[in-house]
Amino acid sequence: xxxxxxxxxxxxxxxxxxxxxxxxxxxxxxxxxxxxxxxxxxxxxxxxxxxxxxxxxxxxxxxxxxxxxxxxxxxxxxxxxxxxxxxxxxxxxxxxxxxxxxxxxxxxxxxxxxxxxxxxxxxxxxxxxxxxxxxxxxxxxxxxxxxxxxxxxxxxxxxxxxxxxxxxxxxxxxxxxxxxxxxxxxxxxxxxxxxxxxxxxxxxxxxxxxxxxxxxxxxxxxxxxxxxxxxxxxxxxxxxxxxxxxxxxxxxxxxxxxxxxxxxxxxxx
Amino acid sequence: xxxxxxxxxxxxxxxxxxxxxxxxxxxxxxxxxxxxxxxxxxxxxxxxxxxxxxxxxxxxxxxxxxxxxxxxxxxxxxxxxxxxxxxxxxxxxxxxxxxxxxxxxxxxxxxxxxxxxxxxxxxxxxxxxxxxxxxxxxxxxxxxxxxxxxxxxxxxxxxxxxxxxxxxxxxxxxxxxxxxxxxxxxxxxxxxxxxxxxxxxxxxxxxxxxxxxxxxxxxxxxxxxxxxxxxxxxxxxxxxxxxxxxxxxxxxxxxxxxxxxxxxxxxxx
Numbered sequence: 333x334x335x336x337x338x339x340x341x342x343x344x345x346x347x348x349x350x351x352x353x354x355x356x357x358x359x360x361x362x363x364x365x366x367x368x369x370x371x372x373x374x375x376x377x378x379x380x381x382x383x384x385x386x387x388x389x390x391x392x393x394x395x396x397x398x399x400x401x402x403x404x405x406x407x408x409x410x411x412x413x414x415x416x417x418x419x420x421x422x423x424x425x426x427x428x429x430x431x432x433x434x435x436x437x438x439x440x441x442x443x444x445x446x447x448x449x450x451x452x453x454x455x456x457x458x459x460x461x462x463x464x465x466x467x468x469x470x471x472x473x474x475x476x477x478x479x480x481x482x483x484x485x486x487x488x489x490x491x492x493x494x495x496x497x498x499x500x501x502x503x504x505x506x507x508x509x510x511x512x513x514x515x516x517x518x519x520x521x522x523x524x525x526x527x528x529x530x531x532x533x534x535x536x537x538x539x540x541x542x543x544x545x546x547x548x549x550x551x552x553x554x555x556x557x558x559x560x561x562x563x564x565x566x567x568x569x570x571x572x573x574x575x576x577x578x579x580x581x582x583x584x585x586x587x588x589x590x591x592x593x594x595x596x597x598x599x600x601x
Numbered sequence: 602x603x604x605x606x607x608x609x610x611x612x613x614x615x616x617x618x619x620x621x622x623x624x625x626x627x628x629x630x631x632x633x634x635x636x637x638x639x640x641x642x643x644x645x646x647x648x649x650x651x652x653x654x655x656x657x658x659x660x661x662x663x664x665x666x667x668x669x670x671x672x673x674x675x676x677x678x679x680x681x682x683x684x685x686x687x688x689x690x691x692x693x694x695x696x697x698x699x700x701x702x703x704x705x706x707x708x709x710x711x712x713x714x715x716x717x718x719x720x721x722x723x724x725x726x727x728x729x730x731x732x733x734x735x736x737x738x739x740x741x742x743x744x745x746x747x748x749x750x751x752x753x754x755x756x757x758x759x760x761x762x763x764x765x766x767x768x769x770x771x772x773x774x775x776x777x778x779x780x781x782x783x784x785x786x787x788x789x790x791x792x793x794x795x796x797x798x799x800x801x802x803x804x805x806x807x808x809x810x811x812x813x814x815x816x817x818x819x820x821x822x823x824x825x826x827x828x829x830x831x832x833x834x835x836x837x838x839x840x841x842x843x844x845x846x847x848x849x850x851x852x853x854x855x856x857x858x859x860x861x862x863x864x865x866x867x868x869x870x
Contacts, residue, residue: 561841568833583827584864595853
């Protein structure tokens with residue numbers, strides 16, 4: 333079972349019009365290089381951020397390892413003044429620490445990742461990240477718990493637990509200061525920060541406004557029609573549960589064939 | 602892709618009690634040998650049947666080939682007196698014929714095959730049949746049109762049209778006069794008559810009576826709960842159809858995972 337690794341295409345000098353007309357409709361991840369991001373890429377140094385951010389207390393994730401696990405929560409929440417956080421996060425080893433000398437910090441300013449139903453532009457202002465993306469078509473190989481994959485250590489996954497994971501195609505890229513990654517709605521991403529850095533996520537609604545749940549501040553929830561379809565499906569499954577096992581299994585498989593026939597995209601990519 | 606062929610187990614001298622207690626609950630096909638079927642196996646000769654059946658007109662299927670196709674209907678309906686039919690059906694080549702010298706005849710006395718939701722005892726009174734059965738678990742490989750497989754020529758199927766068919770496990774048996782084949786509800790069967798013969802099908806309801814559609818004389822229809830579940834599923838799919846293709850595809854796959862999780866049998870056999 334050979335893994336499939338594909339580089340995320342990188343494009344330089346793309347105009348807003350070119351992007352919206354030709355690239356955005358393809359619904360594929362892309363790295364945009366050389367966009368005019370203003371002065372932030374050079375200005376947002378550790379010293380500058382410490383200075384302008386001041387001593388306001390912020391709540392942070394602290395973990396002993398680089399890969400934070402948002403399902404089992406292998407991190408603790410702690411509070412630090414913003415300027416202290418920036419200084420600590422930029423150190424290789426810490427004199428002052430919460431759990432270990434080489435603990436990692438993550439400040440998430442809003443909401444929950446992944447914002448699976450909105451398009452996302454991840455602007456790498458400073459620092460480096462390695463990002464692996466997975467297509468929504470490969471969701472069946474990702475061992476989702478809610479909208480998140482249980483497979484964290486994607487470079488050496490536990491194949492006893494996740495035997496199908498190698499079937500998921502990996503779209504890979506490295507982001508450096510100034511790069512902007514377009515992550516279409518529904519795509520999954522796995523991030524490893526290779527050095528201290530600041531990223532800014534800009535989310536935008538891809539669907540018409542009325543498709544979203546009005547209580548959904550962060551674009552995290554499923555579109556209204558999808559939630560409704562799932563609720564209706566649960567009623568169908570409850571009805572099916574009246575039958576003995578062999579019939580339930582048989583008609584469940586008929587239901588799957590019906591869904592595949594009526595709702596799956598016909599193009600295979 | 603090696604085909605899997607399994608013989609249907611044959612058992613001799615099984616009592617009614619043994620069958621009902623130990624074999625019936627396993628829901629697997631079985632050939633019962635040496636049951637007391639009375640005198641029919643020796644008595645129902647061509648001459649005897651012609652004589653007692655008389656000249657009452659019966660409607661028959663007439664086909665140029667041995668495999669009748671109940672989807673595309675490669676046969677014609679004709680009418681013959683019962684005694685004439687028996688004589689013709691017992692001939693190798695016909696002097697009098699409708700479509701060809703070696704045409705085949707089939708008299709189906711009631712309803713439509715396969716009676717997929719009822720258990721079936723096929724009593725081979727005279728003649729020989731070769732029967733191949735397929736488990737409901739393999740329905741996905743059978744290219745169903747309604748409740749019937751489109752694959753007729755199971756010994757050399759058109760693999761361009763039916764590439765997954767070889768994945769279906771084949772349960773095979775030959776029936777001779779006096780054999781009784783138990784075909785559990787939902788199992789598919791493919792029959793080749795190797796010589797003139799008479800088979801008697803005895804259907805019985807496996808589910809409690811209230812599970813069946815009351816307008817379903819022949820036990821052909823899906824159980825009420827299954828039809829209802831399918832109708833509800835169609836509503837879910839209609840709701841999902843409000844979303845653009847990529848979302849529809851994504852959530853359809855989530856629905857499939859949900860069905861597999863909630864309604865598929867956990868044992869794999």
